[in-house]
Amino acid sequence: MAPDPAPPFPDAWRGLVDDAATFPPGDADLGVALATYADRAAEWHSGLVGSFVVTDTHLASVPADVPVSVVLTSGAGAVAGVAALAARKGLRVAGIEAAVRDADDPVGNVRRIDAAARAAEVDVPLFVEVPGPVTAAWLAAVDEVAACGHRLKLRLGxxxxxxxxxxATVAAWIDAALDRETRFKATAGLHRAVRHDPEGGGAHGFLNVLAATQVLWDGGSVDDAAAVLEVRDGAALAATDVAAARRWFTSFGSCSVTAPLEDLLALGLLAPPTQHPTEQP
Structure with a gap:
């Protein structure tokens, strides 16, 4: 008798982590990181990982069968080059990530990024990082991102x-995204599920961010969400409606895939096929 097929990977966790192994602090060699990404396809937890994150300067070295999120290392003008290279090589571009670099004119910068994407006929999600605290200028730039139909990128570490x-700042960022019904991804410092204090400094947890997103979408206040972002009890966070939160919080880039996986296993939110999670999100 043939063995029972392995259960499908839970949709709530699918593609949550974008493999950013070549970025700090991991700084993995590109060839090694690509090989690891390819080898992971045979593992039961491969569904946890979405795209491979790479800078535009290294895009030419990525095989055509690898879905990539491309981080622009310069201004809006880099969009055309990425689009042309991807078309020429038949690359699987999952998304493009651009940062606002003009602090004096963030709205104009967003418009230039949008114009470049439209001129290049970009048809994949474009994530725009708007640095800084929540000010009138920041909100105006986020308004423009939403008006252009793009997404936000939040740098949390x-x-x-x-x-x-x-x-408080992260909660306000998420609130602004949800207020505009704008999806967002995160980057930096989210490789652990729960907030912790490495070397004396606070680091956000991705499960905290999912929980805070749910709280805000359910009508909670920014203060409520900020309190959730402070929680260090993984068991308390494990009841988060992950599927609902991920409608908005799409993924996060991490230089480690192992660390997020370890935490999800420890919390009983994921399990190998021979086991079963104690609670399905």
């Missing part, structure tokens, strides 16, 4: 712990 955004 930094190698300098003093530059990690506070729970």
């Amino acid at each position: 930094n190698v300098d712990h003093d530059l990690v955004p506070s729970p």
Whole structure:
């Protein structure tokens, strides 16, 4: 008798982690990182990982069968080159990530990014990172991102712990995204599920961010969401409606895939096919 087929990977966790192994602090060799990404396809947890994150300067070295999220290392003008290279090589571009670099004119910068994407006929999600605290100028730039039909990219970590955004700031960012019904992804510092304090500095947890997203979407306040971002009890966060939160929080880039997987296993939110999670999200 043939063995029972392995259960499908839970949709709630599918594609949550984008493999950013070549970015700090991992700084993996590109060839090694690509080989690891390819080898992971045979593992039961491969569904946890979405795209492979690469800078535009290394895009030419990525095989055509690897879905990539491309981080622009320069301004809006880089969009055309990425689109042309992807078309020429038949690359599987899953998304493009651009940062607002003109602090004096963030709205104009968003418009230039949008114009470049339209001129290049980009037909994949475009994530725009608008740095800074929530000010009138920041909100105006986010308004423009939403009006253009693009998505937001939130930077939640930094190698300098003093530059990690506070729970109040992150909650306000998420609230702004949800208020505009704009999807977002996160980057930096989210490789662990639960908020923790490495080397004396606070680091956000991806399960906290999912929970805060749910709280805000359910009508909670920014203060409520900030409190959730402070929670360090993984069991308390495990009841999060992950599927609902991921309608908006699409994924996060992490230099480690192992760390998020370990935490989900420890919390009983994922299990190998021979086991079963104690609770399905």
